[in-house]
Amino acid sequence: MKSNRKIANIIAEVLKYVILIAGSVFTILPFVWMISSSLKTPAELVQVPPALFPEVPQWLNYKSAWEAAPFARYLVNTIIVTICTTAGVLVTTVLSAFAFSRLNFPGKKTVFSLFLATLMIPGEMLIITNYETIIKLKWIDSYRAMIVPWISSAFYIYLLTRFFMQVPESLYLAAKVDKCSDFKYMIKIMVPMNKQAIFSIAILNIISSWNAFLWPLLVTNSQEMRVLSNGLVRFQTEAGSSTELIMAASCILVMPIIIIYLFLRKYIIEGVTRSGLKG
Amino acid sequence: MDIRIENLTKTYGNLNAVDHMNLSINDGELVGLLGPSGCGKSTTLFMLSGLTTPTEGKIYFGDKDVTSIPPEDREIGLVFQNYALYPHMTVEDNITFPLINRGMKKAQAREEAFEIAKVVKIEQYMKRRPSELSGGQQQRVAIARALVKKPQVLLLDEPLSNLDAKLRVATREEIRRIQQEVKITTIFVTHDQEEAMSISDRIAVMKEGVLQQYEVPQTMYLNPANTFVANFLGMPEINNIEIDVKGGVISADGNILRKGASLADGHYKAGIRPESFYVDENGAALEVSNIRMTGRDLLLFTKLGSTDVRVLVHSYMQIGVGDKLGVSVRDEHILVFDDKEVLIGRF
Numbered sequence: 001m002k003s004n005r006k007i008a009n010i011i012a013e014v015l016k017y018v019i020l021i022a023g024s025v026f027t028i029l030p031f032v033w034m035i036s037s038s039l040k041t042p043a044e045l046v047q048v049p050p051a052l053f054p055e056v057p058q059w060l061n062y063k064s065a066w067e068a069a070p071f072a073r074y075l076v077n078t079i080i081v082t083i084c085t086t087a088g089v090l091v092t093t094v095l096s097a098f099a100f101s102r103l104n105f106p107g108k109k110t111v112f113s114l115f116l117a118t119l120m121i122p123g124e125m126l127i128i129t130n131y132e133t134i135i136k137l138k139w140i141d142s143y144r145a146m147i148v149p150w151i152s153s154a155f156y157i158y159l160l161t162r163f164f165m166q167v168p169e170s171l172y173l174a175a176k177v178d179k180c181s182d183f184k185y186m187i188k189i190m191v192p193m194n195k196q197a198i199f200s201i202a203i204l205n206i207i208s209s210w211n212a213f214l215w216p217l218l219v220t221n222s223q224e225m226r227v228l229s230n231g232l233v234r235f236q237t238e239a240g241s242s243t244e245l246i247m248a249a250s251c252i253l254v255m256p257i258i259i260i261y262l263f264l265r266k267y268i269i270e271g272v273t274r275s276g277l278k279g
Numbered sequence: 280m281d282i283r284i285e286n287l288t289k290t291y292g293n294l295n296a297v298d299h300m301n302l303s304i305n306d307g308e309l310v311g312l313l314g315p316s317g318c319g320k321s322t323t324l325f326m327l328s329g330l331t332t333p334t335e336g337k338i339y340f341g342d343k344d345v346t347s348i349p350p351e352d353r354e355i356g357l358v359f360q361n362y363a364l365y366p367h368m369t370v371e372d373n374i375t376f377p378l379i380n381r382g383m384k385k386a387q388a389r390e391e392a393f394e395i396a397k398v399v400k401i402e403q404y405m406k407r408r409p410s411e412l413s414g415g416q417q418q419r420v421a422i423a424r425a426l427v428k429k430p431q432v433l434l435l436d437e438p439l440s441n442l443d444a445k446l447r448v449a450t451r452e453e454i455r456r457i458q459q460e461v462k463i464t465t466i467f468v469t470h471d472q473e474e475a476m477s478i479s480d481r482i483a484v485m486k487e488g489v490l491q492q493y494e495v496p497q498t499m500y501l502n503p504a505n506t507f508v509a510n511f512l513g514m515p516e517i518n519n520i521e522i523d524v525k526g527g528v529i530s531a532d533g534n535i536l537r538k539g540a541s542l543a544d545g546h547y548k549a550g551i552r553p554e555s556f557y558v559d560e561n562g563a564a565l566e567v568s569n570i571r572m573t574g575r576d577l578l579l580f581t582k583l584g585s586t587d588v589r590v591l592v593h594s595y596m597q598i599g600v601g602d603k604l605g606v607s608v609r610d611e612h613i614l615v616f617d618d619k620e621v622l623i624g625r626f
Contacts, residue, residue, distance in 0.1 A: 170363035173330050178377035178424075179351040192367045 031254075038062070038247035045243055058244065065248040069238070073224060074231035075252075081146045081216070081227060082209040088151025089205045090198065096157045098186045101164035102172060112161070115154045127215065134219055145219040146227070150209065156201045163197040164190055203264050210257050228253045280340050280354075280431035280464050281306050282327070287336035289322050289488075296322040298488035299336070304466065304481075309458050311475035312468045313511070314485035320468045321436055323485070327466060328434050329353045340431060353432075356425030356463075360437040362417045364409040370396075370420050371405040377428045392427055399423045399457055415446045419453070426461060433458070435467035439474060451478050472512050476500065484508050506620040509550045515578055517550040518588045522615070529613060529626060532584020534563035536608050540626040547623070548616045553578065553591040555612035562607035565590070567600055579604065 032052075037045060039057040065071070099105070100112050130149045139145040167190060175185045191198065213229045220226060226234065232249050282304040289297040297319040304310050312320040325331035327338060329350035337346050345353050364373050371392055378388035396402040399419040401412075409417050418438065425433060438454060439447045455478040458465045469475050475482045476496040484491045484499070484507075492504035503509035509517050520531050525544050529537040536551075554576075565588065569580035572594065579590045579598070590606060598604060611625040 168361060168363065170359040170361055171365065174357065174359060174363040174424075175365075175376075176330065177328065177350045177355065177357045178428075179380040180376075184380070189365055189367075193365070195367075 034247050034250055038065075038244060038251050040244050042242070042244060061244050061248040062252070065235075065245040065252065068245060069231060069235045069249070070223060070226075071228070071231065071249065071252060074226050074228045075256075077143075077225060078210060078227040078229075079256075080143060081212075082206055084143070084147045085150040085209045086202055086205045088147065089153055089156060090202060092152035093156045093160050093201060094186065094191060094198065096152070097160035097164045098182075098190060100157070100161040101167075102186075102190075103182070115157060118154045119158070127218070130215075131218055140219055141221045141225050142219075143225075146212075146216050146225075149215070150212075153205070156205070160194065160197055160201065163194045167193060199264055203261065206260060207257060282432065282464060282466075283337075283339040284323075284327075285337045285339070287323065287326060287338065288334050289319070289326060289331060290334040295319075295488045297326070297333075300485075300488075300490050302483060302490065302493060304464060306464055307462050308480045309455065309465045309467070309478060311479035311482045312466060312485065313470070313472060313475040313482050315470060315511070317487075318485040319488040320470075320485050322488075324434050324436055324466060324468050327432070328355050328357050330357075354428075354430045356422075356428065356430040356433045358418075358421045358425050358433070358435045358438055360440060362409075362421040362441075364417060364420055364424070366409055369406055369408060370401065370412070373409065373420055374405075374424050374427050377424060381428065392423070395423045395427045398426070398460060399453075414442050415450050418442065418450060422454070422457060426457075426463070431464065433461075433463045433465040435465065437468050437470070439469065439471070447474070454478060473514060476512065484511060486511075502622060502625070503550075503614065504622055506548060506550065506616050509614055509616075509622075513552055515553050515589050515591070517552050517614075518583075518586070520549050520551065520583060520586045520588065522547050522549045522613070529615075532586065534583055536563070537613060537626055540613075542615060542623070542626060548618075548620060550614040550616070551588075551608055551612060553589040555609050556590045556592075556606040557609055558592060558596075558604065559607035560605045562605045564603045564605050567598060567602050567604060570598070570600060 036053050038061055039059070040051075040054040040061075041058055044051060044054050096115075100108065134140060134145045134149070139148075171189060172185060175189055180188070211229060212227070213233075216227045217230050217233075220230070232246070232253055235249055236246050282302075284300055284302040287297055287300040287302075288295065300319075300323065312323060314320045322331060326333050329345070329348060333346060337344055339345065340353070350357075365376065368376070371389065374392040374396065375383075375385070375388040378391060379385065383391075393402060393405070396405060399422055401416055401419045401423060404412060404416060404420075409420065412420065418441075422433075422435075422438075435454070439450055442450055451474055454465075454467070467479075476499075479496055481493060482496055482499055483493045486507050492499055492508045494502075494504075499508065500512050503512060506519065510519070522529050522531050522536070523546055524530075524540065524542045527539045527541065528535060529540050529542070529549075531549075563583065565579075565581035565583060567579050567581055571578040571580075575594060576591045577594050577596060577598070579592060581588050581590055581604070590604070592598070592604075613626045615623045615626055617623050
């Protein structure tokens with residue numbers, strides 16, 4: 001009986017790992033394929049059966065891809081847009097979340113509900129109206145067209161408001177007695193205490209801003225204003241069938257975001273314990 | 280710093296959380312605000328701190344009317360029930376926080392923080408985070424943070440309610456010691472009558488926003504102003520009985536409790552504390568229906584006529600359920616109240 005159960009346990013354990021390994025292989029394989037394809041020769045790419053790794057890595061593919069289109073320019077554009085939208089999102093999110101969670105002003109609940117209601121509107125609808133606004137402002141083909149509509153997010157505000165609300169009121173009152181202004185309280189107590197949530201919001205925003213495709217495509221025309229995602233698609237049509245170059249360009253596109261994620265992950269995990277509070 | 284509260288009132292909607300309260304506290308006194316939850320004791324404390332604005336009335340610190348002065352300028356130190364320590368800061372940063380906000384240089388703030396940390400005995404934990412400290416240590420950090428700016432008044436909101444029983448007794452002695460050492464006028468809120476009696480110079484008992492009695496603990500225990508105070512103080516609780524007086528003889532359901540009392544004939548409410556009884560063969564014979572061993576004492580559940588009565592006797596007494604015990608009441612230990620439940624006197 002006992003050994004039967006032991007065997008069952010082992011089988012369950014093995015099964016668990018088989019599923020986990022299968023899951024990770026499924027997730028990682030496209031990336032591996034992308035990287036390996038970017039290092040293949042055109043002949044190796046169409047070879048049947050396909051080889052997982054190229055015989056001689058063609059590092060030159062990267063150089064060719066980099067030179068075939070102004071990727072440096074695209075990269076700079078993407079970085080500018082990502083940094084500006086993320087900085088904007090963090091500022092508006094922290095300020096609004098603080099207002100909604102701690103300050104008392106007339107119509108607070110109504111305004112908060114309106115914020116939440118905007119979450120129900122499909123993104124495509126917003127794109128149409130935002131596009132019209134950008135046209136009216138004559139902002140087409142500029143950085144601000146790519147940045148301004150994205151510097152605040154009702155979802156992030158909602159998320160951070162929830163986090164801020166969990167901070168006990170007594171901390172605020174204690175700070176007040178200690179001669180700490182509302183703004184100082186926000187910067188010195190609320191923000192560091194919710195570092196974890198704020199970093200998560202930053203990462204989510206960096207990723208979505210980096211990967212944004214439709215909006216930059218709509219509001220930019222010239223090559224100088226293109227961001228990486230659009231540039232890659234244009235490159236695909238322009239480069240035609242040079243799949244290895246497209247793959248190399250794709251690697252260039254995703255690499256920074258992976259590096260940023262690995263770097264910030266440390267901060268997310270670090271977290272802040274709230275156990276200094278009881279009751 | 281003397282404190283004077285005049286006609287202090289706080290109204291929430293139709294509810295008077297604090298109702299025309301008058302109180303004066305002498306410099307250096309430790310005063311306990313005592314009462315059941317919802318009696319307005321915390322509201323009073325928060326009005327003293329300035330975090331709550333009174334609907335009516337005045338608060339004076341010394342001769343100065345502080346009613347409209349914001350909390351940060353009142354020269355108060357406030358300790359919260361949950362300590363409200365900033366969890367992302369070290370103990371030292373927590374303690375220096377009020378000083379640095381007031382524009383003090385970091386080096387000097389650190390020195391002052393260390394001085395006060397020595398008083399509350401946490402100087403060896405300065406570099407730790409609050410989460411790495413025990414409840415009692417966190418409490419001391421909170422007191423140090425409140426005291427570091429050298430306030431005139433220290434306010435403590437239920438300072439002991441988050442601690443376990445043993446630590447609570449030790450910490451309340453600590454609070455008393457620190458208060459004496461710093462010589463600061465201190466007001467603390469509690470719902471624990473034993474806590475209030477053991478360390479306070481004076482106790483203010485509140486009920487439904489109204490101050491019931493403000494007295495030195497011993498006097499209050501012996502002469503409670505009314506039945507509420509009599510019932511609130513003391514563990515096990517006082518026995519509430521009905522008595523009849525005729526020609527100076529006090530009796531309850533036919534059991535004579537006292538002769539020669541100078542009290543007008545009539546029917547009264549009375550209170551007798553469980554420890555006010557003593558064993559007396561000639562006294563009223565009560566049948567024991569239940570026994571609780573509490574350590575130093577035995578608590579006997581009996582009936583005086585039709586009323587349940589608890590009697591405390593020494594724990595080495597040999598007695599069983601169903602036994603009869605003759606008891607009398609010690610002199611001046613029958614508290615007699617009038618029909619408005621106000622104390623007439625002790626008989």
